Amino acid sequence: MSSCSSSQVDRQRVHRMQEAVSLVSLLVLGSAGTIQGSVHVVPHAPTHSQEDFDLSRFMGQWFEAAVVSTCPHYMQRKRGNPVIVAVQLQHVASESNFTMTATTIRNGSCKQTSTVYGLTNTPGRFFHHVARLGADVDSQVVRTNYDEYAMMLLLSTEKPSGNKTTIVKLYSRTKDVSPAALDDFQTLVRRHGMSEDTIITNQNKGDCAAGEPLTEPTSQPRPPA
Incomplete structure (x- = not known):
């Protein structure tokens, strides 16, 4: 897998084979990134993060409910497995980063990955670098009410090519998302x-924990006619 990039017509086939590694594969099921312990400054980039962001309220359990990206190969892969991803965010008050642990269903079994995100000088804005992709990832919480939903914007810049990818994600505290949140x-x-x-829009294909069998959702009985 490699980056989403533009190319000449006669080279599109080769480049498209290289597109799948964009940023979006990172946060969806988190490839672990390595960052320094200090707070990161993200220069010369627009800020979209929510004002008065409260990191402590943002921590805890979320579910990735919906996603869209500018990377066509990532979108094709997601359509093949549009499953809700359980995400657990954990932050130690004395540290300038937090951990995202994502649990999802792959090939009928439960898989878990973790990514470490560095805090920046802007509340609600996070950073990590993925060495194997050569990608700097700028993640921002654009809007959240903490108790129901959160919307995140992820901007990835790959080096040395400079290729950029955008992804927008909708997270929910439960597996059911309100129509109002979807409209926003x-x-x-x-x-x-x-x-x-x-x-x-991701689908509920059951509950799972890493190393445990998949528990499929139970069907609710229909009320009598």
Whole structure:
């Protein structure tokens, strides 16, 4: 897997084979990134993060409910497995980073990965670098009410190519997302130049924990006619 990039017509086939490694593979199921312990400063980049962001309230359990990206190969892969991802965020007050542990279903079994995100000088904005992809990832919590939903914008810049990828994600505290949150998410997606028709809504395919069998969701009995 490699980056999403533009190319000449006669080289598109080769470059498209290299696109799948964009930023989006990072936060979806987190490839672990290595960062320094100090607070990161992200220079010369626009800030979209929510004002008065409260990191402590943002921590805890989330579910990735919907996603859209500018990387076509990532979108194709997500459509093949549009599963809700359980995400656990943990922060130690004395440290300038937090850990995201993602648990999801791959090939019928439960998988778990962790990524470490460095805090920046802007509340609600985080950073990590993925060495094997050569990608700097700028993640921002654009909007959240902490108790129900959170919307995140991820901007990735790959080096030395300079290729950029955008991803927008909707997180929910439960596996059910309110229509109002989905409407706001669609507005955010349009604001960043993507069509709401391309949004992938993840499906509940069961509960799982790493190393344990998949527990499929139980069907609710229908009320009598």
